[in-house]
Amino acid sequence: MSEELLTVVLYTKNDALKFLRDKPHVGRVYPLTPDARVELIGNTDLPILDPLDYFNDYGHLRVVARVKRVETILYPLIYNEKDLSDAAKVTFRSMFHMLACEAFYIFYLIREVGPWLINYGNSWYRCDELTVAHKMLFSEISKGRWGLFSPPKIRTSLIQGPYRFLNRIILGFLNGKQCIWITENNYGMPELKKHLRKNDPSVYLLILSPLKISKRFFYRYFMRMLKIIFKKEKEIGIMILPSSVNPQILGILNNALNEIRDSIFDDVKEVISPFLASTIGYTESLTAYTNYYFEKVTSICYITDHLRWMEAAVCGEAAKKNNVRSILIAQGTNPYCTDAVSWYVYQALAHGLLVSSLADETVIQTPSSKVAAIKLMPGLKRRQFQPIMFGYKKIKKAKNKIRTIIHAGTYKPIAGRPWMYETSNEFVYGLQQLVMAINTLENTRMIIRIREASECSVSSLKKLLPITGNIELSTSGDLLDDLGCADLLISFSSTTIDEALYVRKPVGLFGGSMRYRYYPGSSIPPTVNERHAVYHLQKENLSTMLNAILDAHKN
Secondary structure (H helix, E strand, O other): OOOHHHHEOOOOOOHHHHHHHOOOOOEEEEEHHHHHHHHHHOOOOOOOOOHHHHHHHHHHHHHHHHHHHHHHHHHHHHOOOOOOOOOHHHHHHHHHHHHHHHHHHHHHHHHOOOOOEEOOOOOOEEEEHHHHHHHHHHHHHHHHHHHOOOOOOOOOOHHHHHHHHHHHHHHHHHOOEEEEOOOOOOOOOOHHHHHHHOOOOOOOEEEEOOOOOOOHHHHHHHHHHHHHHHHOOEEEEEEEOOOOOOOOHHHHHHHHHHHOOHHHHHHHHHHHHHHHHHHHHHHHHHHHHHHHHHHHOEEEEEOOOOOOOHHHHHHHHHHHHOOEEEEEEEEOOOOOOOHHHHHHHHHHHHHHEEEEEOOOEEEEEHHHHHHHHHOOOOOEEEEEEOOOOOOOOOOOOOOOOOOEEEEEEEEEEOOOOOOOEEOHHHHHHHHHHHHHHHOOOOEEEEEEEEOOOOOOHHHHHHHHHHOOOOEEEEEEOHHHHHHHHEEEEOOOOOOEEEEEHHHOOOOEEEOOOOOOOOOOOOOOOEEEEOOOOEEEHHHHHHHHHHHHHHOOOOO
């Protein structure tokens, strides 16, 4: 191919800025994310490719099919492995699924635009083979992306001695006292802790914490111990100390991964394997000491918002071994899935969030989650609870002079959850359609609730949306406060959908694709006498539907 057809592939904002500085000779530019695209607008005369032209709904299907084929081979091998703990196995399952989705996504995203120029190690490399381009790009992206999942370093040196001494003192103090294990302060855990302390002031709350080696942190841990003993504080962060790692883990994982016969996965196997080995090794290193603590403490139960991986899964296994009741409170999305593709990707999400082999019971908070839990794990005890524990509070409904729409969505970087979640590019495209439709409506505003995340920053979104005076970006505050003044919530896939329905707000399902619907709904414009809880919005009649919904639900 001629040099003019060379495509530079840009993932991050820094990739784009480096390209604009270095000006390598290429024929076209391919920004994989909104952050990269923003930097190019108005700064290059080269053709700018759109990822949505190369990865669409069919691309999502191909990723799901490929991941399913790989997992069908791999999971039986891992779950039958006697040298891995149960916590390590569920950690592997959750981690591998997301990594595999991301690896296949990158492949299908770039496969049709070669030859490729890639920023690898802060230098530009030309790739004429897709396998090389895929490996280099995935490796470079993973260096930043996996910071979210990277396990702490395993430290088994003598520095553990002082921590072991303090833990023995804490164990002695807890002897004979009733304790409840909980996960850290995620989602609704702070409110749940208040309830537990109010219900039984004598109970001690134990929170497992990873080991941190520093003089400052040791001092804080020491002072915390003194407050527990002398001031009778009832919330204790327990420092779990890792043991040495089984040297066979890398071999066990490599043997399993080698059974996968997939040419795309082969490109990135040597990138994924060390990460999985370190994560599984870290998980295994916590099991012995965590189990020791559960043996020594009088535990009433273990309450957690997930049992997907690492510390939370290790506690779940220790609870199971010591006959301590393990209660899983789902904090994630629990949609109503009717088609095979949606059901498969939902199963991957639900294991560890809604159901788990490490749980004794799961807390059911929506009708659809009850159906899903019965299908996925009929033998798991279910406890029904309403309203939603996480994300719920009483709200004050406000009467507005202007009709108000709240948009609250969640995209997944690198398509870590394909099909049932949007990519960042789909997320932006859907918002662009919404903003244009709302700009045609009278007496209507939209508040877009957005969090800083990789691939699409708040500043990028402001530049990519045709924002006018009736569009507001909200980066702080409480969603439920916004729902109090809302006439309609719009989302593609998010727990906010359930939160809106519980406070009796109508929901419009809409995004950068119509391939997936979180709940069944109506596609027909409502009237005052015929309304629905959920509406399926489409870009062809978006303005008409929004206007009809706002009018029909205004009272």
